[in-house]
Amino acid sequence: MAQQPPESGGNGFEPRILVFACNWCSYAGADLAGVSRLQMPASCRVVRVMCSARVRPEFVISALCKGLDGVLILGCHPGECHYSEGNYFTRRRGLLLRKLLEYVGIEPERFQVRWVSASEGAKFAETVEQVTEQIKALGPNRPGIGLSTDPTRR
Amino acid sequence: MPRTRVGVFVCHCGNNIGGVVRVPEVVEYARTLPNVVYAEDNLYTCSEEGLSSIREQIREQALNRVVVASCTPRTHEPLFQSTCEEAGLNKYLFEFVNIREHCAWVHMHDPARATEKAKELVRMGVAKACYLEPQEEFESEVFPAALVIGGGMAGMTAALALANQGIKVHLVERGPHLGGLVRTVQTLFPTEQATAEVVHPLIARVSAHSEITLHLESEVEDAAGFIGDFDVSIRSNGELQDLKVGTIIVATGAEELRPVGLYRYSELPNVVTQLEFEEKFKTGAELPDSVVMINCVGARVPERTYCGRFCCSTAIKNAIWLKEQNPQTNVYILHRDVMAYGVDIEKFYRRAMELGVRFVRYDLESPPVVLGEGRAEAVRVQHQLMGRELDLPADLVVLTTPLVPREDNERLAQLLKVPLGGEGFFLEAHLKLRPIEFATDGVYVCGSARYPSNIPESVSQAYAAAAKASIPIGEGLVRVAAITAVCDERACSACGNCVEVCPFGAIELREGRFGKSAYVNTAQCKGCGCCVAACPSGAMQQRGFDDRQLLCMIGALAEEMTDGTAAP
Numbered sequence: 001m002a003q004q005p006p007e008s009g010g011n012g013f014e015p016r017i018l019v020f021a022c023n024w025c026s027y028a029g030a031d032l033a034g035v036s037r038l039q040m041p042a043s044c045r046v047v048r049v050m051c052s053a054r055v056r057p058e059f060v061i062s063a064l065c066k067g068l069d070g071v072l073i074l075g076c077h078p079g080e081c082h083y084s085e086g087n088y089f090t091r092r093r094g095l096l097l098r099k100l101l102e103y104v105g106i107e108p109e110r111f112q113v114r115w116v117s118a119s120e121g122a123k124f125a126e127t128v129e130q131v132t133e134q135i136k137a138l139g140p141n142r143p144g145i146g147l148s149t150d151p152t153r154r
Numbered sequence: 155m156p157r158t159r160v161g162v163f164v165c166h167c168g169n170n171i172g173g174v175v176r177v178p179e180v181v182e183y184a185r186t187l188p189n190v191v192y193a194e195d196n197l198y199t200c201s202e203e204g205l206s207s208i209r210e211q212i213r214e215q216a217l218n219r220v221v222v223a224s225c226t227p228r229t230h231e232p233l234f235q236s237t238c239e240e241a242g243l244n245k246y247l248f249e250f251v252n253i254r255e256h257c258a259w260v261h262m263h264d265p266a267r268a269t270e271k272a273k274e275l276v277r278m279g280v281a282k283a284c285y286l287e288p289q290e291e292f293e294s295e296v297f298p299a300a301l302v303i304g305g306g307m308a309g310m311t312a313a314l315a316l317a318n319q320g321i322k323v324h325l326v327e328r329g330p331h332l333g334g335l336v337r338t339v340q341t342l343f344p345t346e347q348a349t350a351e352v353v354h355p356l357i358a359r360v361s362a363h364s365e366i367t368l369h370l371e372s373e374v375e376d377a378a379g380f381i382g383d384f385d386v387s388i389r390s391n392g393e394l395q396d397l398k399v400g401t402i403i404v405a406t407g408a409e410e411l412r413p414v415g416l417y418r419y420s421e422l423p424n425v426v427t428q429l430e431f432e433e434k435f436k437t438g439a440e441l442p443d444s445v446v447m448i449n450c451v452g453a454r455v456p457e458r459t460y461c462g463r464f465c466c467s468t469a470i471k472n473a474i475w476l477k478e479q480n481p482q483t484n485v486y487i488l489h490r491d492v493m494a495y496g497v498d499i500e501k502f503y504r505r506a507m508e509l510g511v512r513f514v515r516y517d518l519e520s521p522p523v524v525l526g527e528g529r530a531e532a533v534r535v536q537h538q539l540m541g542r543e544l545d546l547p548a549d550l551v552v553l554t555t556p557l558v559p560r561e562d563n564e565r566l567a568q569l570l571k572v573p574l575g576g577e578g579f580f581l582e583a584h585l586k587l588r589p590i591e592f593a594t595d596g597v598y599v600c601g602s603a604r605y606p607s608n609i610p611e612s613v614s615q616a617y618a619a620a621a622k623a624s625i626p627i628g629e630g631l632v633r634v635a636a637i638t639a640v641c642d643e644r645a646c647s648a649c650g651n652c653v654e655v656c657p658f659g660a661i662e663l664r665e666g667r668f669g670k671s672a673y674v675n676t677a678q679c680k681g682c683g684c685c686v687a688a689c690p691s692g693a694m695q696q697r698g699f700d701d702r703q704l705l706c707m708i709g710a711l712a713e714e715m716t717d718g719t720a721a722p
Contacts, residue, residue, distance in 0.1 A: 027228065034254065
């Protein structure tokens with residue numbers, strides 16, 4: 001395959017985004033996007049968890065403090081959690097966490113929670129595209145403005 | 155504790171990964187990572203050659219962690235885990251890195267970024283692997299009953315195959331009777347046998363079988379649980395009923411496309427589909443003198459690219475039937491290609507030609523046009539061989555349309571947590587290697603729910619699905635992945651958050667050696683990790699997904715940036 005020059009956004013900034021995807025819906029949705037050969041920006045790195053509710057708020061804060069440009073949590077649609085109610089916790093925690101991020105001076109848009117089912121490969125690709133664009137518009141994450149140290153560092 | 159020795163195996167997957175990601179570069183990179191003592195690339199890591207290499211290197215290099223960077227854990231994790239076990243390595247010391255679905259296949263035109271991403275994913279995988287710990291699995295019982303959704307040919311065959319092994323089967327059918335779509339078909343190709351002769355004896359056997367519980371006019375309303383222990387609720391005549399089953403077969407079939415807006419269908423009374431032809435003309439209506447059939451209506455077109463597979467055979471069958479009723483009938487089949495595959499159907503096609511059925515090829519650029527006022531009188535077609543337009547007189551126009559996915563597929567797919575393909579049919583775990591299984595354990599698919607399938611195909615798939623669905627029930631036990639929660643009672647403050655959030659009631663507070671603390675009942679724990687994220691003191695952890703493992707993945711991803719080394 002011929003090598004192509006890297007495409008660059010308006011400012012040449014290519015965000016790096018950490019994605020947590022639940023095993024049952026969103027990870028399968030991401031797999032389906034691959035099987036369907038849906039092309040998307042190479043911005044996201046997916047970490048598999050069994051349920052989106054496994055993601056501790058500290059993980060998000062840690063990622064942003066370490067300089068990653070964004071964190072995306074993907075889970076089953078509300079009402080369709082494999083563990084019946086895990087994603088409701090995710091939703092509630094997500095709302096609180098965004099408020100906290102804003103309070104400490106991190107753009108809350110850097111952290112997003114979305115729902116992608118196992119049959120929604122196209123939605124996974126769209127979500128990656130959208131979130132990448134949004135974070136691109138925010139520019140690089142400059143940790144240290146809000147939280148000076150990573151609270152999860154032990 | 156012996157020193158951590160990680161082995162990394164990076165798969166080319168033929169050209170699938172290797173055609174995009176520069177695999178040798180990823181291997182070179184893996185060798186530079188902390189604790190990695192060995193790295194190699196394989197053409198196919200899942201081939202016997204690749205697997206024996208993993209076993210060999212575990213022994214030779216004394217590996218105590220194995221990382222495979224290839225496809226998705228949802229299909230291949232069990233294979234690599236058992237390979238590790240064969241070499242004496244606890245299977246929970248294996249870590250999967252997905253560089254195909256999540257990398258090569260979605261960045262096909264960007265090898266440079268795909269290669270960098272693959273390196274990062276490997277770095278994260280190795281970081282997690284270093285913190286993996288050996289685990290013991292628990293066994294859980296399989297409820298000895300199966301659910302079959304759909305009472306067509308596939309569903310009835312699967313239900314019988316299971317019931318004949320002595321397995322209790324719940325057969326759920328949405329309609330008022332068994333038989334599915336094929337009930338509306340009068341005769342079958344290529345034997346020209348009456349459908350009733352094939353279907354009715356099957357319906358009788360299914361209805362009479364003591365191990366089969368029939369739920370007619372019923373739909374699956376809700377489903378939860380895991381292989382061996384599914385809780386399904388069905389709605390029958392407005393009433394909800396709860397069923398417990400060990401495995402589930404999806405055999406919901408498909409429906410004929412009604413080509414509204416195409417070839418003046420639904421505008422002219424004498425333009426019908428093949429199924430409408432079966433229902434109306436093969437059950438006694440007066441037969442027309444000249445019939446034109448148009449194939450590939452709504453199939454192999456930009457908005458529906460797939461081939462309906464057996465619609466050509468259906469058209470040939472009905473054309474032969476017309477010729478047999480009256481040899482003077484003019485029958486034309488306008489087609490784009492004739493799919494008469496296999497050993498019997500080609501003969502059938504020849505027979506149609508011998509009987510005088512005319513086959514005319516058209517192409518999508520100049521499709522046939524139905525002519526007539528108030529009713530179809532002729533069909534205009536660009537005859538490819540003659541190179542000119544022909545007006546074929548028609549008393550009846552029959553449109554050959556493909557089967558399309560049922561509208562309800564989306565809802566059922568969400569309930570069972572299984573995927574649909576782009577066309578809306580159910581999607582199996584692997585097209586070639588696991589054609590009737592879903593990636594979700596304990597759920598299987600057969601018949602036209604997967605893609606348009608004729609009767610022999612539906613029946614063989616149903617046998618396969620029944621065989622697969624009976625294995626866990628026969629074994630009686632499934633091993634439950636050791637990804638359950640565990641509480642460190644010394645760190646637990648007995649706040650009870652975990653008890654509150656556990657969806658399965660698996661946690662309780664108990665008096666123990668260190669005072670009151672949370673206790674996880676492993677048999678009830680399903681391994682979601684809700685409680686771990688809710689624990690304020692870090693006492694609760696999930697095996698295989700503990701805080702250290704996940705945090706070090708985040709650290710590994712961020713590392714490169716703090717070093718200041720940029721992507722190419």
